[in-house]
Amino acid sequence: MGKIIVVAGVPGTGKTSVSRELASLTGFQLIELGRYALERGLVTGFDDERGSYVIDEDALSREVSMLAGNSEGYIIVSTHYPEILDPSVVEKVFVLRTHPLVLEKRLESRGWDRRKINENVMAEILGVVSYNALTVFGEEKIYEIDTSNTTPGEVAGLVADILSNKAVIPPGIRIDWLSVLSAEELSRFESYE
Numbered sequence: 001m002g003k004i005i006v007v008a009g010v011p012g013t014g015k016t017s018v019s020r021e022l023a024s025l026t027g028f029q030l031i032e033l034g035r036y037a038l039e040r041g042l043v044t045g046f047d048d049e050r051g052s053y054v055i056d057e058d059a060l061s062r063e064v065s066m067l068a069g070n071s072e073g074y075i076i077v078s079t080h081y082p083e084i085l086d087p088s089v090v091e092k093v094f095v096l097r098t099h100p101l102v103l104e105k106r107l108e109s110r111g112w113d114r115r116k117i118n119e120n121v122m123a124e125i126l127g128v129v130s131y132n133a134l135t136v137f138g139e140e141k142i143y144e145i146d147t148s149n150t151t152p153g154e155v156a157g158l159v160a161d162i163l164s165n166k167a168v169i170p171p172g173i174r175i176d177w178l179s180v181l182s183a184e185e186l187s188r189f190e191s192y193e
Contacts, residue, residue, distance in 0.1 A: 002071030004064070004089050005163065008082040008133060009096035010124045012106040014147045014155060018096060019078035021156035026163075029071070031064065033079035051116070057084040065089050074163075083132040093141050094159050095130045097175045099148040101185065121189045125177045139172045146175060 005028070007019045016032060023030035034055070037043055042060045043053040061084045068075060068089040077085065082093050098106070100121050107117045123129070133142050143162060147155055161167035178186075 001089075002068045002073055002075055003091040004068050004085065005074050005076050005159075006082045006085065006090055006093040006133075007076060007078045007096065007159070008080060008093060008129050009098070009147075010080055010103070010120045010129055012103045012110070012120065013096035013098045013124070014152050015078045015080070015096050017152035018094075018147070018155045018159070019076050021152045022159055023076055025156050025160050026074070026076075028074040028076050030076045030078065031067070033060065033064075033077055033081070036060075036064075055081075055084075057081075061085055080129060081132070082129070083136045085136075087137050087141075090137060090141065092143060092163070092171075093133045093137050094162075095133055095142060095144045095173075096147045096155065097127075097130070097144050097177075098124060098146070100125050100177050100181060100189065102148045104189075118189045118191060125181065125186065125189065127173065127175065127177070130173050130175070134173060141171060142173060143169060143171050144173055144175045 007015045009015045019030055037055045037060050038053060040063065042056045044056050045054045047054055064077065065086045103124050104117060104121050107120060130144060145155055145158060158167060162169055
């Protein structure tokens with residue numbers, strides 16, 4: 001039975017680029033979960049307000065678990081909602097974190113509207129992806145990595161080193177953007193108008 005290595009984070013933290021680099025570096029199969037759901041028709045509709053598809057989480061989770069069950073090696077799963085995966089097939093969860101002001105610039109460069117930027121930056125500030133992963137997988141499986149000033153290749157190399165026990169980084173949640181942002185900086189992201 002194969003095991004899943006999750007690369008997670010809010011949009012703009014680098015999960016797709018890091019996952020692709022990691023797959024290239026390790027030879028592991030890569031599943032970009034959102035794209036996979038669309039390709040397999042595992043969606044229940046489209047959310048006009050958010051401008052995104054609504055995933056059939058149960059069906060998607062079952063299918064990914066079956067893939068792991070039929071695999072011999074590791075599968076990298078890139079996602080911003082790791083909590084839908086079955087914890088019994090997940091070995092490690094790498095949550096990519098990016099300083100909110102850096103993340104804001106990355107999302108602006110994508111041409112996103114202010115509401116979508118604020119929603120995603122606030123999710124990063126509050127550590128939503130880390131918290132959701134923590135509630136499902138436990139702290140011992142979660143590794144937070146700050147991608148604010150690193151390349152996808154550097155992050156992929158670090159993940160590969162952690163997987164091969166070459167890098168000794170303890171698991172757990174350690175990044176706290178609330179402690180480094182001023183009240184003025186925080187207030188910029190509070191409105192979803």
